[in-house]
Amino acid sequence: MPDLSLTQLETPALLLDEQRMERNIARMRSHLQRLGVSFRPHVKTNKSIDVTRRLLPDGPGPITVSTLHEADFFAGHGFTDILYAVCIAPNKLAHAAALQDRGVRLSLILDNMETARVLAAERERSGRLWPVLIEIDSDGHRCGIRPDAAALLELGRFLEGAGIPVHGVLTHAGASYDCTSTDAIRAMARQERDAVVHAADRLRAAGSVCPVVSVGSTPTATFADDLTGVTEVRAGVFVFFDLVMAGIDVCRVEDIALSVLGTVIGHRADKGWTLVDAGWMAMSRDRGTSGQAVDQGYGLVCDLDGQPIDDLIMVGANQEHGIIAHRSGRIEGALQLPVGTPLRILPNHACSTAAQYQQYLVVGAGGTVTATWPRFNGWSA
Secondary structure, X not given: OOOEOHHHOOOOXXXXXXXXXXXXXXXXXXXXXXXXXXXXXXXXXXXXHXXXXXXOOOOOOOEEEOOHHHHHHHHOOOOOEEEEEEEOOHHHHHHHHHHHHOOOEEEEEEOOHHHHHHHHHHHHHHOOOOOEEEEEOOOOOOOOEOOOOHHHHHHHHHHHHOOOOXXXXXXXXXXXXXXXXXXXXXXXXXXXXXXXXXXXXXXXXXXXXXXXXXXXOHHHHHHOOOOOOOOEEOOOXXXXXXXXXXXXXXXXXXXXXXXXXXXXXXXXXOOOEEEEOOOHHHHOOOOOOOOOOOOOEOOEEEOOOOOEEEEEEEEEEOOOOEEEEEOOOOOOOOOOOOOOOEEEEEOOOHHHHHOOOOEEEEEOOXXXXXXXXXXXXXXXX
């Protein structure tokens, strides 16, 4: 099939700039190699075999997933070392067992005694054993046990006593997304590292082997300068980047590889609005930049080359209508783009925007669509 011009596409459509993506991947890979740590990329953002193969060009390697549906999909493409990085729910153990029976080394995580008792009961009942990591709270962001808590050693002792070796510790410095400077992100990366290394040292001193020390977030992975004691890094959104990442200087706007193609369908000159056929169903409702220094609305408006236009953003969104206006809110002199004008809109959050689509339209060096890469969504096939 010949390459397609962007002006030939029906909108809205999800565009993936291949050159930007490849640069983002190469930069992260080189950085982690310099730091001397293994890479276990998170595939929850891309949910695509084509993208994941670019992350791991030497063949199926270790990956991180956030749903067992992702684990199923990638297992079907030869990936057998998979970390499920959400605390396991009891109602998913049968699914996890089915993956294990397919030859997948599926690692599970937990952070509480209740789940540990469920795994112990399952081991007693069936002999089933998964590699288990304990989630550590390194920043007060979400789940996990504090690295200096007595509960950490109690949990470790219980698992070991139940015949479930502690395979390692894991953390996600989600609070790094709220940092307001690169120095703060670097400090967060050190805090993340220190927390899991300390937790692993405590568990080892108590008798666990604890070979894996796993960290991961795109901001801390990008700005980490010393990962001594860490064995692997997980990160995912860096492949595409987004406006939230640009808003905390983890990337530049011109590094963002994902965009939504929309078309101008009308105007409200009395309000300074241009209307496009890409609303929140196309962009998602994510307003992740609203708390940052620069609020990008529902997305930053660009031309077909991906260059921002006249400080235009999507200021509002209905289901199928996007409202574009100058970020200042001015009406007089607001740019009125003609009906039929195609626009690329950069997303706040790559994960949630990509989740609205079943495929990436891959934009090559010439600015045309050179390939279509399928992606999947949801929690089950």
